[in-house]
Amino acid sequence: MTLVETTAVEPAPAQKPQGYWAGVGARLVRDPLTMICAGVVLALILAAVFAPWLGLADPYKGSMIARLKPIGTTGHLLGTDEQGRDMFARLIYGGRLTLFIGLMPVVLAFFIGSALGIVAGFVGGLTNTIIMRTVDVFFAFPSVLLAIAISGALGAGIVNSLVSLTIVFIPPITRVAEAVTSGVRALDYIDAARATGASALTVIRVHVIGNVLSPIFVYATSLTSVCMILAAGLSFLGIGVRPPEPEWGLMLNTLRSAIYINPWLSALPGMMIFVTSLCLNLLSDGLRSAMNVRD
Amino acid sequence: MLSYLIRRLILVLPVAFGVSVICFLLVQIAPGDPLTAIMPVDATAEEQAAMRAAYGLDKPLPVQYAIWIGNLAQGNMGKSIATGRPVAGEVFGAVQNSLLLAVSAAIIAFPIGTFLGFLAGYSRDSWIDRAVTALSITGVSVPNYWLGIVLVIIFSVNLGWLPSMGAGPGGSQSWAWDWLHLRHLILPAVTLAVVPIGIVARTVRALAGDILTMDFVQALYAKGMSRADVLRHVARNAAATALSVMGLQLGYLLGGSILIETVFNWPGSGFLLSNAIFQRDLPLLQGTILVLAMFFVAMNLIVDVAQAAIDPRIQRT
Numbered sequence: 001m002t003l004v005e006t007t008a009v010e011p012a013p014a015q016k017p018q019g020y021w022a023g024v025g026a027r028l029v030r031d032p033l034t035m036i037c038a039g040v041v042l043a044l045i046l047a048a049v050f051a052p053w054l055g056l057a058d059p060y061k062g063s064m065i066a067r068l069k070p071i072g073t074t075g076h077l078l079g080t081d082e083q084g085r086d087m088f089a090r091l092i093y094g095g096r097l098t099l100f101i102g103l104m105p106v107v108l109a110f111f112i113g114s115a116l117g118i119v120a121g122f123v124g125g126l127t128n129t130i131i132m133r134t135v136d137v138f139f140a141f142p143s144v145l146l147a148i149a150i151s152g153a154l155g156a157g158i159v160n161s162l163v164s165l166t167i168v169f170i171p172p173i174t175r176v177a178e179a180v181t182s183g184v185r186a187l188d189y190i191d192a193a194r195a196t197g198a199s200a201l202t203v204i205r206v207h208v209i210g211n212v213l214s215p216i217f218v219y220a221t222s223l224t225s226v227c228m229i230l231a232a233g234l235s236f237l238g239i240g241v242r243p244p245e246p247e248w249g250l251m252l253n254t255l256r257s258a259i260y261i262n263p264w265l266s267a268l269p270g271m272m273i274f275v276t277s278l279c280l281n282l283l284s285d286g287l288r289s290a291m292n293v294r295d
Numbered sequence: 296m297l298s299y300l301i302r303r304l305i306l307v308l309p310v311a312f313g314v315s316v317i318c319f320l321l322v323q324i325a326p327g328d329p330l331t332a333i334m335p336v337d338a339t340a341e342e343q344a345a346m347r348a349a350y351g352l353d354k355p356l357p358v359q360y361a362i363w364i365g366n367l368a369q370g371n372m373g374k375s376i377a378t379g380r381p382v383a384g385e386v387f388g389a390v391q392n393s394l395l396l397a398v399s400a401a402i403i404a405f406p407i408g409t410f411l412g413f414l415a416g417y418s419r420d421s422w423i424d425r426a427v428t429a430l431s432i433t434g435v436s437v438p439n440y441w442l443g444i445v446l447v448i449i450f451s452v453n454l455g456w457l458p459s460m461g462a463g464p465g466g467s468q469s470w471a472w473d474w475l476h477l478r479h480l481i482l483p484a485v486t487l488a489v490v491p492i493g494i495v496a497r498t499v500r501a502l503a504g505d506i507l508t509m510d511f512v513q514a515l516y517a518k519g520m521s522r523a524d525v526l527r528h529v530a531r532n533a534a535a536t537a538l539s540v541m542g543l544q545l546g547y548l549l550g551g552s553i554l555i556e557t558v559f560n561w562p563g564s565g566f567l568l569s570n571a572i573f574q575r576d577l578p579l580l581q582g583t584i585l586v587l588a589m590f591f592v593a594m595n596l597i598v599d600v601a602q603a604a605i606d607p608r609i610q611r612t
Contacts, residue, residue: 133313134313136309136310136313137309137310137316138317140310140314140591140595141317141550141588142547142549142550142591144547144550145550145551145588145591148553148568148572149321149580149584150321152571152572153321153580154324154325154326155325155326225435225436233440233554236440237554237569237572238569238572238573239572252440252444256444256558259444259448259452263448263453264448266444266448267444270440270444273438273441274437274438277437277438278432278433278437280436281432281435281436
């Protein structure tokens with residue numbers, strides 16, 4: 001073996017050293033489970049976005065005589081709901097609101113929470129105390145309870161759901177951002193940068209953000225699955241999306257009345273929530289190991 | 296230990312204060328004038344002003360908060376707008392039912408989760424480990440309100456084994472300790488147990504895996520200790536963290552049972568909360584949230600103190 005190896009050595013071709021993101025990409029591509037999950041999530045998002053051009057039935061058009069048709073009915077691949085509307089079309093269209101309300105709050109909370117956490121971690125002192133003690137208060141609420149409390153007080157509606165879920169996810173992201181930033185701030189290169197006379201803003205912009213963003217990002221992706229479940233849960237309770245909009249949680253709620261007539265049909269919207277949330281979780285796990293983030 | 300307890304108790308005060316402020320503000324962010332629900336449509340401006348004064352709504356917010364917290368300290372959480380009954384009584388009755396459900400779910404989830412996690416951590420990278428990991432990621436990904444519906448479809452609709460609604464025969468809203476009522480507890484408790492099984496299994500797996508690679512384990516084996524005795528040492532090292540995760544999960548179970556209670560018509564705090572939301576009964580909403588959040592704060596405190604009592608290293612940090 002040694003002989004083969006020594007003879008096989010050739011001058012290595014001049015290679016550009018692989019960057020961090022290229023490495024992450026290469027590791028992701030070699031991870032089949034993560035790629036499958038990424039594919040499923042991407043397919044759901046694309047189907048939802050391009051739903052009007054997919055030649056689906058009208059998701060709002062009901063029919064009194066074609067109510068609760070079973071899965072596999074001709075003309076209605078996945079049957080019809082309690083108002084005779086095509087289930088397949090409603091499930092695809094349902095992805096629009098469900099995915100939007102399920103993912104957007106984490107995106108918003110990522111920006112707001114990162115900003116708060118980086119400021120708290122970098123500035124320290126009183127600023128840190130004020131921000132982090134406020135965050136602690138929000139941790140006194142289980143996330144489901146907080147989401148329902150705020151949505152319940154504000155009332156149903158898409159914007160209200162977005163607001164309440166964003167508020168739910170800002171505190172955990174802020175806490176992680178603060179912890180990571182405090183760790184980075186103690187490193188020598190920050191002192192070095194300051195010694196050269198760089199302003200606090202420059203140090204944050206040039207030296208801190210690049211080093212803290214990927215752990216915060218990975219943490220944020222791990223919240224998307226919970227956010228999806230909560231967003232659909234709010235609609236399920238009747239304090240999220242209003243009828244007749246197609247939304248998976250709301251559909252699950254309205255189809256509960258059909259549970260004795262056509263049970264598996266009524267479980268379909270929940271199946272969509274489950275598959276999406278599972279894929280988001282696995283995708284986040286894959287990202288975490290590809291990006292070498294330890295928790 | 297005592298100084299740790301005192302320090303920890305002092306830390307709770309600002310959090311409890313913050314929680315009460317948030318609960319107070321919940322009513323303030325609600326759209327619409329709280330008076331419109333109780334005032335006749337043709338009330339004059341003077342009548343409205345008189346009513347506003349009677350309810351203390353004309354005072355600045357901090358004063359309103361002080362009055363509210365003062366009443367709260369005397370156990371007065373206001374009256375429900377829908378029923379006119381004191382909020383405190385309604386909330387505590389419902390919380391008892393929720394607690395029953397949460398504790399039942401915990402009794403199912405914690406031993407199963409611990410066992411699975413320990414098994415997986417002990418046999419890292421085996422098929423058992425992979426199966427448990429797959430199970431726990433499924434457990435934390437499943438929307439439990441949907442799982443509840445699926446269990447109803449299987450065990451109530453198709454098999455007809457278990458009831459799906461209420462806490463007693465005929466969907467009754469009151470609880471009693473007999474088999475007729477216990478049957479009603481099974482499906483919601485199992486549904487609620489799935490998420491904590493996943494979380495506890497994942498935590499214990501990581502803990503057991505880490506501790507088993509530590510040097511002291513090798514040392515114990517080297518001195519000839521039996522496997523069972525070594526595992527006892529491992530379990531003791533994992534206990535503090537595992538217990539704290541379980542304590543928090545119990546808190547989450549109580550606060551998170553709202554959706555499950557809706558699915559199963561369980562007469563708990565979640566049921567009360569959804570009634571409060573749909574009848575725009577803000578005092579009831581506020582009271583329920585406050586009690587559940589305070590319970591969670593207390594749970595956090597108990598967990599921290601218990602953890603410090605088990606693991607003396609924590610008191611020093």
